[in-house]
Amino acid sequence: MNYSLEDISKVLKAAREAKGLSQRTLSNLAGIPQSHLSKIENGSVDIRLSSLIQLARSLDLELKLVPMKALPAVESIIRSVHSPGDRTSGPRPAYTLDDEDE
Amino acid sequence: MNYSLEDISKVLKAAREAKGLSQRTLSNLAGIPQSHLSKIENGSVDIRLSSLIQLARSLDLELKLVPMKALPAVESIIRSVHSPGDRTSGPRPAYTLDDEDE
DNA sequence: ACACGCGATATAGTTTTCTATATCATTTCA
DNA sequence: TGAAATGATATAGAAAACTATATCGCGTGT
Numbered sequence: 001m002n003y004s005l006e007d008i009s010k011v012l013k014a015a016r017e018a019k020g021l022s023q024r025t026l027s028n029l030a031g032i033p034q035s036h037l038s039k040i041e042n043g044s045v046d047i048r049l050s051s052l053i054q055l056a057r058s059l060d061l062e063l064k065l066v067p068m069k070a071l072p073a074v075e076s077i078i079r080s081v082h083s084p085g086d087r088t089s090g091p092r093p094a095y096t097l098d099d100e101d102e
Numbered sequence: 103m104n105y106s107l108e109d110i111s112k113v114l115k116a117a118r119e120a121k122g123l124s125q126r127t128l129s130n131l132a133g134i135p136q137s138h139l140s141k142i143e144n145g146s147v148d149i150r151l152s153s154l155i156q157l158a159r160s161l162d163l164e165l166k167l168v169p170m171k172a173l174p175a176v177e178s179i180i181r182s183v184h185s186p187g188d189r190t191s192g193p194r195p196a197y198t199l200d201d202e203d204e
Numbered sequence: 205a206c207a208c209g210c211g212a213t214a215t216a217g218t219t220t221t222c223t224a225t226a227t228c229a230t231t232t233c234a
Numbered sequence: 235t236g237a238a239a240t241g242a243t244a245t246a247g248a249a250a251a252c253t254a255t256a257t258c259g260c261g262t263g264t
Contacts, residue, residue, distance in 0.1 A: 008151065008165070008167065011167050012167070015167070022239075022240065022241085023240075023241060023242095024239085024240080024241090032222085032223095033222075033223065033224070033225090034241080034242095035223090035224085035225085035226095035241095035242080035243075035244090036221085036222060036223075037241095038241060038242055038243080039221095039222095039242090039243090041241090042241095042242080045220085045221065045222085046150045046151055046152045046220075046221075047150065047151050047221075047222090048148045048149065048150055048151070048221065048222085048250085048251080049110065049148055049149050049150070049151065049154055050148045051221085051222085052151055053106060056167055060169060060170045060171075061167045061168065061169060061170065062167070062168050062169075062170055062173055063110070063165065063166070063167060063168075064165070064166045064167075064168050064173075064176060064177075064180070065110065065113050065114070065117070065158055065163045065164070065165060065166075066163060066164050066165075066166050066176070066180060067162060067163055067164075067180065067183050068162045068163065068164055069162075069183050070179050070180050070182075070183040071164050071166075073179045074166060074168070074176050074179055074180070075166075077172050077175045077176055077179070078166070078168060078169065078172050078176070080172075081169050081171050081172040082169075124209075124210065124211085125210075125211060125212095126209080126210080126211090134252085134253095135252080135253065135254070135255090136211080136212095137211095137212080137213075137214090137253090137254085137255085137256095138251085138252065138253075139211095140211060140212055140213080141212090141213090141251095143211090144211095144212080147250085147251065147252085148250075148251075149251075149252095150220085150221080150251065150252085153251085153252085
């Protein structure tokens with residue numbers, strides 16, 4: 001449930017592959033050496049926050065600090081975005097938050 | 103919305119204060135020197151992912167990589183969790199963590 | 205006034221990321 | 235066949251986090 005260093009690297013790698021990017025291409029996008037990118041994806045380095053953010057941005061991901069209390073709902077949303085037809089199991093979108101605030 | 107280094111530190115600081123913890127107390131909880139904690143909250147260091155995760159956990163926060171597509175919904179949920187009368191935790195164990203030593 | 209807890213800051217030493225660059229083993233494809 | 239692209243790995247140096255420890259100024263309460 002809680003993810004740690006390795007989980008993050010898995011997410012990053014999966015996101016890169018989902019976008020069909022090679023490490024070298026992403027390397028250029030994010031301004032990070034390919035050699036280092038490899039280490040990051042292998043979870044063999046404890047990257048700095050700036051690197052993570054930079055990398056995430058290049059992959060259309062955004063880093064968020066989520067209160068534990070909100071975690072289930074957040075994960076549900078993220079899952080539903082990953083698999084846009086997901087009705088295999090799940091609490092119906094009880095979270096119909098078409099909010100418009102701000 | 104997109105947050106960067108400084109925003110993260112603000113969130114961390116706000117979370118700590120919301121829990122009524124001093125830097126020194128959190129320092130013990132998270133295993134991070136108070137002096138370093140201060141720098142982190144001031145955004146004067148580019149912390150490592152492990153530090154961030156560690157710190158987040160101590161504050162009942164969880165780090166998530168959110169697809170941009172899901173961001174609005176996620177942010178809405180997060181807002182609704184710590185919004186107006188923010189109780190931040192209903193069943194709040196009256197932890198008397200005045201652990202200390204020194 | 206004095207002690208206390210608070211956050212900020214200083215020094216110095218250790219550890220590690222991060223960089224640039226190059227190479228390697230596979231796989232893919234013309 | 236072999237050229238090209240892939241991810242993994244190596245070396246060496248630079249920069250910065252992280253540590254322990256101590257101190258400082260400020261506010262608060264006794």
